[in-house]
Amino acid sequence: MNSAIILAAGKGARMKAELNKQYLVLKDKPIIAHTLTVFENCSLIDEIILVINPEEKEICKKRILERFKYKKITQLVSGGSERQESVHNGLNAVDQRAEIVLIHDGARPLVTSKIIERCVQGAKAYGAVSAGVPIKETIKIMTKDRFVQYTPKREDVWITQTPQAFRIDIIREAHDFAIRHEVLGTDDAMLVEHMGAKVKMVEGDYENLKITTPEDLIAAEAILGYKRRI
Ligand SMILES: Nc1ccn([C@@H]2O[C@H](COP(=O)(O)OP(=O)(O)OP(=O)(O)O)[C@@H](O)[C@H]2O)c(=O)n1
Numbered sequence: 586m587n588s589a590i591i592l593a594a595g596k597g598a599r600m601k602a603e604l605n606k607q608y609l610v611l612k613d614k615p616i617i618a619h620t621l622t623v624f625e626n627c628s629l630i631d632e633i634i635l636v637i638n639p640e641e642k643e644i645c646k647k648r649i650l651e652r653f654k655y656k657k658i659t660q661l662v663s664g665g666s667e668r669q670e671s672v673h674n675g676l677n678a679v680d681q682r683a684e685i686v687l688i689h690d691g692a693r694p695l696v697t698s699k700i701i702e703r704c705v706q707g708a709k710a711y712g713a714v715s716a717g718v719p720i721k722e723t724i725k726i727m728t729k730d731r732f733v734q735y736t737p738k739r740e741d742v743w744i745t746q747t748p749q750a751f752r753i754d755i756i757r758e759a760h761d762f763a764i765r766h767e768v769l770g771t772d773d774a775m776l777v778e779h780m781g782a783k784v785k786m787v788e789g790d791y792e793n794l795k796i797t798t799p800e801d802l803i804a805a806e807a808i809l810g811y812k813r814r815i
């Protein structure tokens with residue numbers, strides 16, 4: 586059984602909108618509804634745990650759950666103040682029969698079934714995977730006073746995305762390890778790395794962008810418009 590934890594409990598502060606960005610409309614529906622629709626329609630996903638801000642329960646019910654009637658959402662879970670805590674709460678709600686858990690940012694609405702498929706297959710083969718794409722530009726590692734320290738070889742640098750997918754025992758152990766060692770990660774793969782285990786990168790998509798600032802919304806609208814024409 587494959588479970589997906591979809592994270593929507595952030596503040597969306599960098600979007601500078603009145604509303605949590607998850608509920609902003611992208612083309613024809615809220616951002617989070619795009620994300621949930623992809624997971625709902627993916628045959629590899631058996632259950633969805635939706636993690637939300639408890640203060641947004643009503644808006645989530647009215648604008649998302651009542652309108653779209655997703656059948657695979659088994660639990661609505663309260664998130665925490667950090668992304669990591671939100672994931673941890675989601676992990677506690679996963680069905681006991683789950684073997685593979687996918688963790689995905691609700692703020693990545695352009696995820697596809699193909700990416701989900703590569704993540705599930707990768708997690709079965711390697712235990713821990715992240716979707717990602719090779720960097721297209723040149724990266725500089727900086728000192729605190731903003732001098733260039735060095736330039737890593739471009740072929741060694743990838744951008745990590747979500748979904749990230751794990752065997753359930755591995756991701757539970759990684760979260761417990763992080764709590765014991767006070768590790769706070771910006772993604773879940775990082776917690777597995779801290780534990781000393783390997784994470785395999787599987788092919789994501791440049792279009793699988795994270796909606797973080799207003800210009801990301803413009804880019805996502807353009808990608809959706811372009812997709813509709815082809
Ligand atoms: N405490 C948190 C923080 C983040 N997230 C989720 O994790 C994903 C990635 O986080 P990000 O894009 O940074 O979202 P926000 O934290 O909402 O944005 P910001 O940092 O601008 O406030 C988002 O889907 C967000 O809702 C979450 O569930 N719980």
Ligand SMILES: C[C@](O)(CO)[C@H](O)COP(=O)(O)O
Binds near residue numbers: 668747773
């Ligand atoms: C998990 C993530 O989307 C991978 O790119 C990213 O690390 C989330 O970071 P944020 O600072 O919470 O936006």
